[in-house]
Amino acid sequence: MRIKxxxxxxxxVKREQYPLDNRVEVAFVGRSNVGKSSIINSLTNRKKLAKVSQTPGKTRLVNFFLINNDFYLVDLPGYGYAKVSKSEKGSWGKTVETYLTDREQLKRVVLLVDSRHKPTGDDIIMNEWFKHFGYNVVIVATKSDKLTKNELKKSENVIKETLKLSTEDKLYFFSSLNRNGSDELINNLFLEFATDLD
Structure with missing residues (x-):
């Protein structure tokens, strides 16, 4: 499919502010500096669709983007930024949990991890949290252009081991910089939810 x-x-922030049209939703979430806005902009081929902040942890809201007038890409607030206060962390947790709880339109969660580093404790908790809620989770390792082929293989092994991924769990590597494999990733993430496949 193509994102046109x-x-x-x-x-x-609140449930009553969510779209009411019952379109399918695919949510993106990850650490504050994992490159979430960059990957959303890269996959949609829009430089400024999602705001790229120089200050990690700035996004506090659940943002809804309509793709091909067909389904929603949902940008969840980034987590794990050290300079965020306890009250802000609590607010983040409440905002995200409100969205995740009984959201029938949400059909897939895309968990972004940094391919250069071992997944953090927060990444592990988020992966377990999504699975607890019964959501289909896909892992995408960002910034893969920074790694050699050997390093990519090591990173794959570390991510799978740390997040306890099974053979059925899906893991993809992606770079917003060179966009290698963007068409394949778009198909893997969105194709089954799209009605317009051109």
Whole structure:
């Protein structure tokens, strides 16, 4: 499939602020500095669709982007940034948990991890949290252009071991910089939810 159209629809904190049209939702989440906005912009081929902040942890809202007038890509607030206060961390947890709890439209969660580093304790907790809620989870390791082929293989092994991924769990590597494999990743993440496959 091709992403021909992408537009920001709304930002939300409370459940009543979410879109009400029952379109399928695919949510992206990861650490504050994992490159979440960059990958969203790269996959949609829109430089400024998701705001790239120089200050990690700035996104506090659940952002909804309509893709091909067909389904939503949902940008969840980044986690794990050390300079965020306890009250802000608590607010983040409540915002995300509110969205994840009984959200029937949410059909897949894309958990972003940094391919250069071992997944953190927060990454492990998030992966377990999504599985606890019964969601289909796909792991995407970002910034893969920074690694050699040998390093990529090592990274793959470390991520699989740390997150306790099974053979059925899906793991992809991606670089927003060179966009290698972007078409394949788009198909793997979104194709089954799209009605327009051109």
């Amino acid at each position: 159209q992408s537009e920001f629809i709304t930002s939300a």
